[in-house]
Amino acid sequence: MMDVATPFLNALTVASQTELAYSAQDHAQLNAVLHRILQAAHAAWPSIALADDRFLSYVAERVIPSPSVIPFPDLMQRLEQLHTSDLFLCCACADGNDRAIAQLQSTTFPMLDRALARLGIDPQRRYEVLGELIPHLFVADDRKPRIASYRGKGALQGWLRAVAVRHALASVPQLQEDDQALAVQPGTFDLEAQYLKTQYGPLFETAFADALRSLSVRQRNLLRRHLFDGLRIDDLALIHHVHRATVARWIERAREDLARYVYQQLSKQLGLQQKELQSLLRAIRSHIDLSLSKHLR
């Protein structure tokens, strides 16, 4: 078996800026794994010509996240988890191989189109986004083409989808400033917020902004995601690795904190009668309850 491990390790040394300690047995094992990687990649993309040493050094540059030292077994484990055949295609694309670029487009763009469609982006805009994505992915500007930043940790499809969605979101006409919009987003305070906003104008806005700042990072993100981005309790539970009931409790708590803070601020500054404020708070709370039941069903 030809020795491909040595050039690979050389490339790795350059990328990680450190020498790796390994035994002769390790070396042989690595060689075998690299051969399998090559075999699989060529089998997956039979029509794409790419030199083995070029591909393996491309892998070497990506298997370790940043200049750092890792033990040999860790290296082997990482290699095994890497989506190397996807990297093979990307390497060819990054080198400007027409056929690879065409292959990548034809295998993934329909999926990207569907993903964008599911986010409610209209067809005309989708094609523009996909059209713009092409120079973005494959054309090197001052640095490397964007496709080169795929490191193979997840599947290429997922990565491309994320890139496309990012691109689509960035080019959507700038939405209102999220947090300001949050103040009147149905479900935060419902009608009351709109009422308070028109009634007390800037005072309310300041109070709301302060209130939002007083929350924890998690609370803020929860509210924005739940009320603004349309994530459901189950989605949030997934992101946070907790039970849905916990997320529900967190959200309830965040709203309560928000309401209480706004109430305190306003009561301090407006000098309303105790009774008026009490009824205001009751109104706010009851609407929060209503909207909670709406969102938690």
Next chain:
Amino acid sequence: MYPVGSSDPSSSSALECPDEEELLAVAEARAQPAQRIYIEQHVDRCPSCRRLLSALVLLGRSGERTTPTPSALPSALPSALPSVLPSHEGRHAPLFPFATVGRYRILRLLGVGGMGVVYLAEDPELARHVAIKLLRPDLWRGAEAGMLQREARAMARLSHPNVVQVYDAGAVDGQLFLAMEYVDGLTLRGWLQEQPRTVSDILALAQQAGTGLAAAHRAGLTHRDLKPENILWRRSDGRVLVSDFGLAHTHDAIPRDRPLAGTPRYLAPELRIGTAPSPQSDQFSFCLTMMEALGLAKDSPPHSIVRALRQGLREDPRARFADMDSLLAALRPSPNRWLFRFLFTTAIAGVLMAGAGGYRLALRDQHRRCVAELERKQFHWDSATTDRVRRGFLNTKAPYAQQAFEYADRLLHKRNEELHRASEQSCELGLSAGIAGDGARARSVCLSRAATDLQALVRILEAPESIVVERATQAVLSLRSPLDCLKIGPESSAGTITNQLLRDTLAHLQALTNTGQWISAEAGVRQLVSRAQQQKDRAIEAEALYLLGRLQWEKDEFSAAASSLWQSALAAEASTERDVAARAWLGLAGLTGEVIGDAVRGKEYADLAQVSVERLGASGTRLVGELSLLRARLAHRSGDLAAAEREAHRALDTLITYEGIDLAESSETARLLGILFLKQGQIDKARQQLERFESALLKVHGSQHPRYARGLLTVGMLLHEVGQPVLAEARNRQAVRILEQALPENSPIRADAMMNLAVSVQDQGRLREALPIMQRALAIMEQVPQHPRDDGVRLVLINLCDLEAQLVLDDAALLSCRRAVSLFEQAGDGTHPELAEALRVMGVVYLRRNQVDEAQRVLQRALALAEHGGLWKANRAAVRFALAQALWGQKKRTEALMLARQAREELRGASGSSDKLADMDAWLSQRTGG
């Protein structure tokens, strides 16, 4: 790392956004805790990353998750590979640009089309802007590429003010490109959409575009793909230029998938069967483009123009104009010339008819011309068309496409024959009557409309979406048979003479509506309504309003729909369009009486419909059947089951004579009749009827069609009612399977099927197994867009509530029931029969909790509804029995015992209820001591 900060002012530019792999790891819940915390901190300050992350979570939730990473390399890797990037046909992929193409520098993307991507570029040598079109390499290979290059050079030699100049053609790294004059303006499509244009604006544009096309033809070039996108209007001086000569690829591989390429709908018919492109085929595309443009104009074009365009649209290329110049001459508005021609032909006819000796000859000639005239109506179900439709159907990949095609083919073939036979006979009738009386005119108008309608439908069937395939049979059936035209009596007036262009538009919109493409139809229908009103064409107005009413009805906008149908009926009455009037009254009656639930008004409208249908005489047979069906439904809604059954029988008989036994037995009417039998406890008849329904559906639609699944569900419901849950479960499972293959996730019928499956599982005592199925049904139903979501949701909720009550999940049950009840109340449906079931279950739960007063309250309400005829017998008995228990708890003993005895009597009539009967007997004997 990807610096997004620059595009988002709210995040500091020093902040590096996490890369896609990190965000994806969080979205897919495989990130390390430290990574999660870091990302939380980041997205708190960076809205665009937060939105991206949320979008990724949303996308991950509904299925299209990426393939999981293989964990063990040696064995897993090779097999896992192909799934990582599934191979797709990939026609959507736009082409990638180079930073430079030849000597041109790419500036920005102008557009993406079926042929490739167009960029704005700069020619540094001449310091001017050019449009660079990069052609899709998958369409242009080898010899074809060479041919294209040669043609492009020929095009480059053509220089005309109305043709987009080609500067250069070549290939870079195997990628073909064209450098063309850059036109800053709009395509014809955009120009028409920018603001309403007048007929004379459009004709002026047509002259310019046609001049360009004519020049190219003289230079020996054909366009091959003329369409609104290829006609450009320059903003600076209003000049019109034709672009993209010779780029169309007539190869079979022209992408049919919608988004990028669109269907080659402007293609001349002869090109579809592989004839070489010619100036005549360009002429066809040109005329179709202009015909469509004129359809969007503010005013309507003179008849002469329409006639000229129609000649350019003739199926036979030789019947079109000799060249573009003659066509353009005919499109030049000069009324005097046309008047002259009219007088001229009349004079000739007069000369011919003058000689009395030639009368017989003239008669035969007249007959021949009459038939030819009617046959020319442009509906041909010939083998080429059949073939296109078959391919279109199979292309949708619907599992039932083949079967759907075969049945539609059979029906269209039949309609085609009927049309020709009717034309033949109509001419004979007209001749024997001596002079062309009003009746003959009316028949001829009717036949011509029938042909137009059929042709419009066939055009849609040629490039169908899957919903079209699903509805094809119904769409053909919804058109009247041409033979009906023959039954028009001699006294009938011809109806209003209408603008043929509007009539064509109407036929197209009607075909869209009948094939379920409601969203595509609506804008056009609204436009047609206002066009017809402007032109005071009440006949078209009536038809268009009728379509509008149907579309609004589909969207649950009931009061808007009722108002449109009302206006349609009035316009139809005003224009003596009796057929439309009858349909509009029928629609209004159904909407008011059955959907809105106003029985009195419903009945009034039904009477009006009856008058209209009677006026139609023999030609309205089909509507007689619909009227009976309507009456059956109204009677069903108001609880008069016997009357409903009578009317349903009558409707079914009419259908059998009109459409034949299979279609009749597989119709909604047949299903309704079966259900009516069942509701009246006539189990055997119900079973026979519904099993015939099921097998007729199988015969007509095949085993993979959603309609067949509907048949399975109906029979499943019957089996459920007669206490054979094992058989019911099998039917329901099969239906669920078919529907999962055939319909999108959020189809209400998928939820129905799931719900029925849950009920049949529940019936066999497998309650725990049924619960998640029922919850799934609810989840699907909640995703159903708008109509008929709420109705569906409340029904599932009732069943869920019942199931939860049986599982003694009392809190959950009460919650579900209350939600159902409040949905009924929100919809103003406080007397809906299904509401009784929700109330019954609530009553049972209250009884179990010993809340007798609450129980008595809801059960009393349930009983009032149940006696109104809404519930199955067995359930009505159950309501009585539960109420008896509640009353007993309230110490109203006499009343309680009376009700319980009534319940027992009632239950005796129903089958499969021996357990419940035993319960009642036991309860009664405990309390009466005997």
